[in-house]
Amino acid sequence: MSAPENTPQTSLVHSAYRAPDGFEAFPVGIHHASTVVFPDVATMRSRDWREKLGYTYGLHGTPTSFVLEARLAEIEGGNYCRVTPSGLAAIVMINFALLKSGDDVLLPDNVYGPSKDLSRWLQRDFNINARFYDPMIGAGIAELITPDTRLIWTEAPGSVSMEVPDIPAICAAAHARGVRVAIDNTWAAGLAFKAFDHGVDIVMQALTKYQSGGSDVLMGAVIVRDKALNEQLELAHARLGFGVGMDDVYLVLRSLSSMRLRFDAHDAAAREVAQWLKARPEIASVLHPAFEDCPGHAFWKRDFTGAGGLFSVIFQPHFDERQTDRFVDSLRLFKIGYSWGGAHSLCVPYRMAGMRDGWQRQGQLVRFNIGLESPQDLIRDIEAALMAMQAD
Template identity: 70%
Template sequence: MTTSKKHGSNTALVHSDYQAPEGFAAFPVGIHHASTVLFKNVAAMRERSWQNKSAYTYGLHGTPTSFTLEARLAEIEQGEHCLLVPSGLAAITLVDMAFLQSGDDVLIPDNAYNPNRELGDWLARSFGISARYYDPMIGAGISDLIRDNTRLIWAEAPGSVTMEVPDIPAICDAAHAKGVLVALDNTWSAGVAFPAFDYGVDIIMQALTKYQSGGSDVLMGAVITRDQTLNARLQAAHMRLGFGVGMDDAYLVLRNLPTLKLRFDAHDASARKVAAWLQTRPEISKVLHPALAECPGHEIWKRDFTGAGGLFSVLFDARYTEEQTDRFVDALQLFKIGFSWGGAHSLCVPYRIKQMRQHWSHDGILVRFNIGLEDAEDLINDITQALESLDA
């Protein structure tokens, strides 16, 4: 390799005549870091548009690494367009900012991911956008809640804490009859167990932090659509909010996508074993797992879904106090205490659910399990020894 000697030593540290030879090929996607994107000439710079992903304009709007991840995520969801954001909550925020303005109304399911509720309350408090919470099992009855200024209906299938499975086709039909968009948090199914666009959903958001990452080490979200007009509004909001992701994180998600379905199915199989076993325990009054008949919306899950993943909840018998169930969670050894799901490690979190829901009539403390990739029998043994602490 030869390098030009016509520049000073500092310049030589910044500029080089060397270019790597073409023809390199490998399975991993290359990691292209960039804030500044270079243009061949002024004409090329002026021709570029950040809305057009056939070329590059600035690192915030993407590099080959992020463009590739967006394309693959859209394919998984059977969509056409995808935008990456720094977290799942950022994905929800992007949708709200793109389609809501002062004077509008948004409907949010009462079982939604709690930060979505808090975001709705903030929109109402500070931006003049009314946010109302509906029974997730309302189905076609949501038509009666739609007002003239309702612009967006959120859904979550199932609710990520209380696990009710809503009738998404019925909600979409009612919404579309009145010109209202439906956005779905499809994180629970990772996009591989529920083809939401085929059931009428307009916009899908995913918390890539979960199954797509799979390593409990990445924060990222995605918003996916089929409609170019909707995508254009999302792109405009994406630019104005300044959302961007790091290419190292994008690469980590890309690296783990090929094993997504294998991991999802493994979580699913173990979770069903643990959930079925928990049904036999006298300490548990109800197992809220969509694949089990006692879970609200089970028949809808059977009709619309092809899998269940690793996340479910239980209700402890009403005789147990919060102090006792907290002791149970603390006594677990393989299960760690932490939010999120989709990683290799099993997690367990108790919830004060009556403080999170407008309408919750069930007795008993709710505890949520994320079943990881450990052996199911070992997880059952861990729960067994922890249950002994209830009466300690």
Template identity: 70%
Template sequence: MTEKSPQTRLIHSDYQPPAGFDAYPTGIHHASTVLFKNVAALRSGEWKEKNAYTYGLHGTPTTFTLEARLAEIEGGKHCLLAPSGLAAIAMVDFAFLKTGDDVLLPDNIYNPNRVLGDWLQESMGITARYYDPMIGAGIAALIQPNTKLLWTEAPGSVSMEVPDLPALCKAAHDRGVVVALDNTWAAGIAMRGFDLGADIVIHALTKYQSGGADVLMGAVITRDDGLHEKLSAAHMRNGYGVGADDAYLVLRGLPTLKLRFDAHDAGGRKVAAWLKGRPEITKVLHPAFEDCPGHEFWQRDFTGAGGLFSVLFDARYTPEQTDRFIDSLTLFGIGYSWGGPNSLCVPYPIQSMRRGWPDAGMLVRFNIGLEDPADLIADIEQALSAM
């Protein structure tokens, strides 16, 4: 072969690194195009089976490794990655719902899931109905012949109500309905959704798994081959893909996941217990506390609580006063999400998100990060004074 031009040498190099390199971190494989050994390999590659690499969108060694590890942590068999937690939710809806079908969602569902359900109803002819998350086995009375999917969330990430997941799953399965669980709050380590009856478990890896508040990603995990095949089709048709660098960041966070989760949990309980004694607060909504709705189910099904909980302010405080309280915090950022090292605080109009919620004061949700709980308590105390 004649000598390559400088431009061609920029693209085609003869260099091959020596074999035998190994290290603890997973390698970062950037790829859109995947190279095949020959035409026969190109024609025989099957993206659904994950036994060969076909295109970067369908996976690289980096993303395959992350999927395998997430499935293992949750006790599942298959995992698919998505660009966000909401994308993971949408993947499930698109896999199992079509025009004329019905989906049931808990009334305290993650609000973007509610908005998506309403859009499915308005634009695609899929009925989306909302049920009391504490209904338990009573969900059977709401299941219709066209009900194909039951969404659950344990606990609700704003109202913190913990449902009786085994009862919901049994009632759904008795009628042939698939159960999807948003298990983001428990990070897959404080509650095992499959063991309680869920068919599909989704996570926003944006939270505890990545742990740095710098990644958007979701995961859909299953044990059943048939369900996974339908999800894979939806994954491909929606063109879901994640970048290798982001996948690596989640992989890097997994070894410290439980250590961080336990630290969030310990800090969260200290701050929540302190808030429970404050006259400005009428109720602390923390699943580990006995007076939180569904505490008995948390005690039965969970081994931890993480750092996310809510409080209800006394009704004598106006929304403007609770806003002033939040604005006065110095160690808490004002922002959505949780699971990162920095504490967060957000007000919610709970009555508009949860039908039948008692007429009470403003709800404020706290994410307790990895700061010293004593410093966070001092910050909350000064902000209460400013309110």
């Protein structure tokens, strides 16, 4: 007996057509889904969302996000990866996966600002003790580890003050006491610093930066090598409901093939601009890890293979905030905005006294992201803004 013919309305919902197999192209297909369809009940009941051997619900991924996660793990030298709605979401996921009431977490004092705010919230509302340490402490961090310490955060370098920590020394001290180490590896993009090879247990990145490259995507990633650790993180990912849109995933996938070329171009241009700034009388110091006088340069030289486009400068102390704000406002090619890794150059002034306990450096700090414009044009833009800053 043949199946009854559907009415036109039902045919709009249930079509018998299936595209032929065998299609292949360079771009990864965009698979959208909230509901994932199972062929039968037995398959539905047997699939486990924690194993990427099949699909269960859009929140846990589609072929599009699975491909991105696999590629990000390859870049970092990890085995497992989960993407999150933002870099901060990745930080949240790690903290909630590994910390509970009564635990202790250590963070560098130059840590990403929202991460510092998050740790204070964990302490205030969740009874998780959060303490901040000197980012240059190295092996000395052993003295800060207590029986309750479960996690040590690192950032290489600090995203504003640019100190490069001794990651292997911190990891060795932590592992001797059974403590895990996480790193914000966004600055190096997984290209210029191989965190796992230097002892780190968990890598997080803001894919918003170089992986996207277009200043148009918010996304983060958490990458590990250890299977048991990954299972803890997977549970947090699911319980926090951290889904991502597949159109955004595709945008990151599309950009990955050019990331190395873009990163190297940012790096070369930033060094050229930073070297020019270093010779300017208005600038007291340039905080660029590739320069010998940047705190932690020896660790950068030992452990890193590149530098990207982000660095900071400190103006001579006689220039006040009003003048350095005028400098930033006078820039034409540099736009005022947070983040980095996109084609457009950015510039942001920071009030360091309110960000860092015991900040000792005199002078106003301004952070530059060098984009993909001509370095000569950027230098001319900065030179004109330095003149405007001093025009009273």
